[in-house]
Amino acid sequence: MKDGKVAVAIIGCGGMGGGHAIAIGTGTGNAVWNATNLKQATADLDPLTTDISKKLVLAGVYDIKPERNEWAAGFGFHVYKDYEDMLADPEVDVILVATPNHLHKEMAIQAMRAGKHVLCEKPVMMSSADLVDVMKVAEETGKIFYPRQNRRWDKDYLIVKKIYDEKLLGNTYNIECRIHGSRGIPGDWRGVKAYGGGMMLDWGVHIIDRILVMVPEKVKKVFCTMTHITNDECDDGFRLQLTFESGLIVLLEVGTCNFINLPLWYVTGNEGTAVINSWANDGKMVRLMSWEDKDATPILAGEGLTKTMAPRQGKSVEELPLPEVHYDSNELYSNVADVVLGKAEQIVKPEQALRVLRLMEACFESDEKGIVVNFE
Amino acid sequence: MKDGKVAVAIIGCGGMGGGHAIAIGTGTGNAVWNATNLKQATADLDPLTTDISKKLVLAGVYDIKPERNEWAAGFGFHVYKDYEDMLADPEVDVILVATPNHLHKEMAIQAMRAGKHVLCEKPVMMSSADLVDVMKVAEETGKIFYPRQNRRWDKDYLIVKKIYDEKLLGNTYNIECRIHGSRGIPGDWRGVKAYGGGMMLDWGVHIIDRILVMVPEKVKKVFCTMTHITNDECDDGFRLQLTFESGLIVLLEVGTCNFINLPLWYVTGNEGTAVINSWANDGKMVRLMSWEDKDATPILAGEGLTKTMAPRQGKSVEELPLPEVHYDSNELYSNVADVVLGKAEQIVKPEQALRVLRLMEACFESDEKGIVVNFE
Numbered sequence: 001m002k003d004g005k006v007a008v009a010i011i012g013c014g015g016m017g018g019g020h021a022i023a024i025g026t027g028t029g030n031a032v033w034n035a036t037n038l039k040q041a042t043a044d045l046d047p048l049t050t051d052i053s054k055k056l057v058l059a060g061v062y063d064i065k066p067e068r069n070e071w072a073a074g075f076g077f078h079v080y081k082d083y084e085d086m087l088a089d090p091e092v093d094v095i096l097v098a099t100p101n102h103l104h105k106e107m108a109i110q111a112m113r114a115g116k117h118v119l120c121e122k123p124v125m126m127s128s129a130d131l132v133d134v135m136k137v138a139e140e141t142g143k144i145f146y147p148r149q150n151r152r153w154d155k156d157y158l159i160v161k162k163i164y165d166e167k168l169l170g171n172t173y174n175i176e177c178r179i180h181g182s183r184g185i186p187g188d189w190r191g192v193k194a195y196g197g198g199m200m201l202d203w204g205v206h207i208i209d210r211i212l213v214m215v216p217e218k219v220k221k222v223f224c225t226m227t228h229i230t231n232d233e234c235d236d237g238f239r240l241q242l243t244f245e246s247g248l249i250v251l252l253e254v255g256t257c258n259f260i261n262l263p264l265w266y267v268t269g270n271e272g273t274a275v276i277n278s279w280a281n282d283g284k285m286v287r288l289m290s291w292e293d294k295d296a297t298p299i300l301a302g303e304g305l306t307k308t309m310a311p312r313q314g315k316s317v318e319e320l321p322l323p324e325v326h327y328d329s330n331e332l333y334s335n336v337a338d339v340v341l342g343k344a345e346q347i348v349k350p351e352q353a354l355r356v357l358r359l360m361e362a363c364f365e366s367d368e369k370g371i372v373v374n375f376e
Numbered sequence: 377m378k379d380g381k382v383a384v385a386i387i388g389c390g391g392m393g394g395g396h397a398i399a400i401g402t403g404t405g406n407a408v409w410n411a412t413n414l415k416q417a418t419a420d421l422d423p424l425t426t427d428i429s430k431k432l433v434l435a436g437v438y439d440i441k442p443e444r445n446e447w448a449a450g451f452g453f454h455v456y457k458d459y460e461d462m463l464a465d466p467e468v469d470v471i472l473v474a475t476p477n478h479l480h481k482e483m484a485i486q487a488m489r490a491g492k493h494v495l496c497e498k499p500v501m502m503s504s505a506d507l508v509d510v511m512k513v514a515e516e517t518g519k520i521f522y523p524r525q526n527r528r529w530d531k532d533y534l535i536v537k538k539i540y541d542e543k544l545l546g547n548t549y550n551i552e553c554r555i556h557g558s559r560g561i562p563g564d565w566r567g568v569k570a571y572g573g574g575m576m577l578d579w580g581v582h583i584i585d586r587i588l589v590m591v592p593e594k595v596k597k598v599f600c601t602m603t604h605i606t607n608d609e610c611d612d613g614f615r616l617q618l619t620f621e622s623g624l625i626v627l628l629e630v631g632t633c634n635f636i637n638l639p640l641w642y643v644t645g646n647e648g649t650a651v652i653n654s655w656a657n658d659g660k661m662v663r664l665m666s667w668e669d670k671d672a673t674p675i676l677a678g679e680g681l682t683k684t685m686a687p688r689q690g691k692s693v694e695e696l697p698l699p700e701v702h703y704d705s706n707e708l709y710s711n712v713a714d715v716v717l718g719k720a721e722q723i724v725k726p727e728q729a730l731r732v733l734r735l736m737e738a739c740f741e742s743d744e745k746g747i748v749v750n751f752e
Contacts (some may be wrong), residue, residue, distance in 0.1 A: 223617075
């Protein structure tokens with residue numbers, strides 16, 4: 001504790017660690033991953049957003065690259081001599097692990113054994129077996145292991161969650177989410193298998209986590225195909241189809257060789273369809289008003305006319321804006337502080353991260369063997 | 377033969393049979409499925425289109441519903457007393473079978489045994505076993521059995537075929553085609569399993585046929601999930617993923633409870649992406665000019681910034697119109713006449729229809745068992 005606030009020290013100060021350093025160090029909080037984008041990133045924060053400068057304080061950072069430590073020092077942040085130095089600081093409550101993925105396990109266990117709680121970047125571990133080990137250490141030491149699944153607070157996701165929860169399209173029978181880029185895998189450790197590279201571990205972990213939170217059902221079937229367009233070693237994209245117990249189908253896709261994007265979300269229910277085109281949350285819902293629509297005019301479709309596929313006209317459907325959502329962009333940071341102080345339950349639980357890791361392992365198995373994996 | 381032209385008689389004069397009656401009876405040819413839409417349907421015909429009035433003549437029609445025969449008579453078309461009467465007409469060369477699907481087999485065999493060639497609506501048979509039987513009769517009788525897979529001449533498909541054939545996006549690694557409507561299954565025999573209803577047999581047969589013609593490879597894996605939103609008995613839609621021998625993945629989807637459409641085609645290659653939004657063939661290609669693009673500015677994506685998914689800017693990509701295609705909209709009708717006269721090979725072959733039927737059977741198996749079916 002420092003000045004009555006929960007003190008966080010960050011191990012690994014690259015892209016993500018640096019973002020956390022600014023977010024906590026300046027007190028601006030989430031959605032701040034680049035000092036030069038501070039304005040852009042904070043402009044759209046919901047009024048519900050917690051002021052984390054009242055709950056968290058940055059104790060300091062450490063990175064194995066001297067230039068990253070210099071970068072942090074430039075902001076006036078304290079830089080530890082090494083990881084041992086950080087762990088030895090009695091003021092530090094939480095170690096935020098933001099190293100490459102393959103080091104998460106070692107860093108987390110070391111931290112908990114040194115009496116620190118852990119907030120760990122995603123994917124929290126390289127495998128579900130590693131996470132089981134880490135969860136044992138958390139239990140032994142009585143320390144918190146908190147997976148940072150921040151994308152549960154993405155606005156686009158929360159809009160879809162509201163559509164699903166409130167049955168705004170009737171019974172949702174199909175949900176599709178696509179993350180499309182055209183730059184391949186970033187050219188650092190993210191393209192190396194041994195370091196936990198590849199798009200399944202990078203983006204898959206987010207979009208799977210969100211869906212598992214949203215749909216309170218067992219996943220029965222997992223079918224996944226991965227791409228290797230720009231990288232032989234790691235998957236540079238995937239298409240994953242989940243079949244839930246109720247028959248709900250969810251299609252999750254990540255691509256890094258897509259020069260035109262398909263919509264970010266596409267959701268269909270028995271009474272309507274919703275689309276979110278991009279992260280700007282532009283989109284709409286079209287809802288069924290009456291199944292009857294006598295005015296169907298066949299349309300020319302290629303070399304034939306079709307009435308079946310003719311769009312509805314007039315009053316049998318209505319177009320609506322996407323629902324409004326309000327949320328606390330800093331809820332994850334805030335919850336970490338509250339959990340440390342014994343004031344709240346963890347929102348993101350290690351068991352949830354374990355389920356996501358197991359599901360990602362099922363994806364790799366499905367892709368490798370070309371089969372549907374029976375999951376739960 | 378009649379007036380030196382190949383004479384066609386149509387058994388079944390409903391939606392499709394009636395369209396054929398007008399197409400052949402008026403000599404206007406393909407893309408004419410509704411008298412009131414004659415103008416719309418013929419407006420966009422390619423100049424390459426054959427004048428089929430010089431090759432084919434309508435001998436007459438017969439339907440079990442008196443009102444359909446009256447409808448045909450209203451156009452001045454000859455109406456047979458019954459099917460036997462039609463088969464007994466020595467002038468008739470080709471019986472065009474346009475009955476509900478479950479009657480195709482009986483009608484086709486009867487026609488060939490009566491010495492007539494057969495042009496058969498799709499799906500040509502209810503099962504691959506039925507088609508094997510019919511192909512044996514064709515061999516025994518020396519008659520032609522011609523599957524009417526007219527959607528090989530859809531302009532949107534031919535644009536994609538050109539992109540694939542000429543590698544306009546580099547190596548194509550993924551092709552997606554979606555046929556979306558919101559009216560459920562048409563409310564006649566098409567919703568009844570015993571009559572060959574459901575969207576797999578109705579639209580699946582077209583979009584599978586086209587892909588198998590386009591991609592000269594074995595299909596290794598078939599994964600299909602079907603929907604039953606508006607109809608318990610028959611599939612009212614499906615999502616099918618094919619994995620070809622080279623690793624090329626093709627996603628084919630039909631939906632009849634989609635109130636907003638996703639693009640008709642979405643094609644990705646290692647050097648670009650193409651989209652065709654609708655049957656109006658509006659769309660574009662974006663092609664990679666240089667993999668390097670140093671100017672990437674991270675974009676705000678939900679609760680984080682991403683450089684990986686930031687769109688490319690400036691000169692690293694170029695936007696192009698879809699390629700032009702030219703083709704004969706009446707080529708199938710024209711080819712039927714030429715084949716009957718011994719002047720040409722069949723473009724649409726029974727063995728191709730057999731492969732499509734077998735693949736559709738693999739789809740039903742995949743959906744029923746929830747497995748990937750190893751196909752060829």
